[in-house]
Amino acid sequence: PSLLRLPSFDPANSTSLTSVSECVSSLCVAVWASDVTALYGETIVVPCNGGSPPLNDLMFIKWKYEKADGSPGDLLVKQDQKEATVQATDGYASRVSIDDKYNLLITGATLMDQHTFTCMVVSATNLNEFPVSVLVHKKPTAVQIMDKAEVLQKDKPTMVGTCVVADANPVASITWKKNGQTLVADDKVVLITTSTKVEPSTGLSTTSSILQYVASKGDAEAVFTCGSKHPLGDDTANVGPFSVHYPSEKVSLQVLSKGPIMEGDNVTLKCHADGNPPPKAFYFHIKGQKTLVENSDTYTVASIRRDAGGEYKCALADNEKMEASQSIVVSYLDLSLSPIGKVVKTVGDTLPVKMEKSSSGEAIVSWSKDGKPVKEPVFSMLTYSDAGAYKCEVSMGGITRHQSFELVVEGKPMITALTKQRSVDGNHKVLTCEAQGVPEPSFQWSVNGSNEWSAYSNGKATHKITVIPKVNLTVTCIVSNKLGEDAMTINVSSVFNEDPDNKDSQEESDDQAKLIVGVVVGLILAAGVVALIYWLYMKNSRQGSWKTNEKEVGTSEESKKLEENNHTV
Structure with missing residues (x-):
């Protein structure tokens, strides 16, 4: 059987063993006192003579105990070399026995067994008594938390919980802690109520401790601990953490x-x-x-x-x-732009652009054309270069509004250049016709060509063809779109009749000569027209004089000048 504490015989240890001797006539009586602590429910082992060997002249050993009313009670007698005789007539009759070392054994220890048991050793010359006080200890059950709070109230006493430690002997003590710090009752913030109840049937005690606590905001998530302290071992249980409730202050x-x-x-x-x-x-x-x-x-x-x-x-x-x-x-930021969307205009037209803004603060206006910053557009006479995607953006404090329009400038095509170029080998001519117009113009030549090539960008169109003139030609380039057409001619000499080294320069000289002749003829025709008009005017003036039978009035000098002019014409 297991024992919590089994003291040994030690004359020097007055706390566990006390000796008292007395001699009457020839018989000396020695009394030795000691203590034994047993475990509840286990077998109690009570030593005789502190566990020392019996005397050589031993006659018998008798175990007895002191009843609750102070009267003696016999338990058993053991003579040397004989079986023990149980003398008890109460509840001990079935529970007591003795071992080979003369220890008293009591099964199923209870708190009712907390008596003083005496081992009387009788020899031929001595009678020794060894009283032993028996204590029965019971380890309490695990700490239990009851009536646990759900939340704590700020500035109000709130029951945290009830800590219960049951079935203990001796009585267990209870300690409360918060976040590892021991709580001491002050009847203000910490209120602790502890009580102990003894079970009459067993004599075991149950200790209960109620903790009330006045929380603050800082006690949110605080952990409370209930701990029990007992000679047979300590135990703890956590309570919390808790949320702290409090009314709104802000x-x-x-x-x-x-x-x-x-x-x-x-x-x-x-x-x-x-x-x-x-x-x-x-x-x-x-x-x-x-x-x-x-x-x-x-x-x-x-x-x-x-x-x-x-x-x-x-x-x-x-x-x-x-x-x-x-x-x-x-x-708020409002933006109104006119026009918006796709706008189609003709070259030379006027396009008014109107932008209005309304905002709760100062707004910044910016313009862009095809993604590049520009000034606010003003279109008094549209050209092809004005075409593009315009965007007006207004911003204020991180707020942006934008509107845009796409301007398409259309116009009938106009040829800007018509050129010819001789190939390096001199076997063909490359004719290039350049024009402006929107929509994209189509090209038509008065001769058949090969290796055609064309390009169109920003209203400018270019078309090239390759020809092999066998005779001198006058070639016409015609460009057209839905708005109209334009044409231009160029003289192209045969690649077979010209000097390869000078054919291009000769063609240019011929063209220049033809141009000079054309200019001279035009001037002569213009002068003749002017003279004819003047002659008709003078003739009409004279006929008027005749019709009215009026004599011409004028000096002789004026007459001479008039006559000279007539001769000149």
Whole structure:
């Protein structure tokens, strides 16, 4: 059997063993006192004579005990070399026995066994008594937490829980700790009520300890510990962590917007209170209107208008004195551009561009054409170079508005150049016709060619053909689109009749000579027309004089000049 403590015989240890001797006549009686601690429910082993060997002249050993009323009770007698005789007539009759070392054995220890048991050793010359006080210890059950709180209340005594340590002997003590620090009752913040109850049938005790605690905000997530202390072992149990409840002390109103509030935006307001748990109902004051919102702390103003700026408020539904306000500024930026979209105009037309803006603050205007910055466009007389994609952008405080138009400038095609070039080997001619026009013009030649090549960009078109003239030719290039056409001719000499080394220069000389002759003939014709007009004028003037039978009036000098002019004509 296991024992918590089994003291040995030690005359020097007065706390566990005490000796008293007395001699009467020729018989000396010695009394030795000691203590034994047994475990509840186990077998109690009570040593005789501290476990020392019996005397050589031993006659018998008798075990007895002191009853609760102080009277003696016999248990058993053991004579040397004989079986023990049980003398007990009470409950010990079936529970006591003796081993070969004369130790008293008591099965199923209970608290009722906490007596003084005496081993009387009788020899021929001595009678020794060895009283032993028996204590029965019982380890308590594991610490239990009952009536555990769900939350703690700020500034109010709240029961954290009841700590119970049951079926112990001796009585177990209980200690409360918070975050590892021992709590001491002060009847203000910490209130501890401890009680002990003894079970009559077993004599075992149950200790209960109730902790009440006045929490603060800083006690959120605090862990409380209940610990039991007992000679047979200590035990602990945790309580918590807890959430601390407290009323709201401050309310704030937030505008959940990442940037400036623009007209037409959905604006969400959030009412925040610092209470725990957070309030579930709020009043939102929106431009003079009071709205109750339950089970939410937000309110959304849909498509806010520019005139909706101003002060907004929110308050607790159960305490409207707890309120907060926030000022909201609604920014707006309007842009109107005319024209917009695709605009088709003709070369030489006028295109008015009108831009209007309206904003809540200073706005910056910028223009771009085909992605490159330009000044604000003014089109008094459109040219092909004015065509492109125009974009007007207005910005204010991170807000941007933009509109655009695509300008297409159309015009009937016009040939800007018609050239010829001899190939290096002199076997063919390359004719190039260049023109301007929108939409893209088509090319037509008065001769058949090969190796045609064309290009078109920004209203400029180029077309090349290769010809092999066998005779001198006059070649015409015709360009056309839906708005009209244009034509130009060029003289091309035969590649067989010209000097290869001088054929291009000769063609150019011929062309220049033809041009000079044409200019001279034109001047002669113009002079003749002027003379004829003058002659008809003078003739009509004279006939008028004859019709009225009036005599010409003039000096002789004027007559001479008139006559000279007539001869000149």
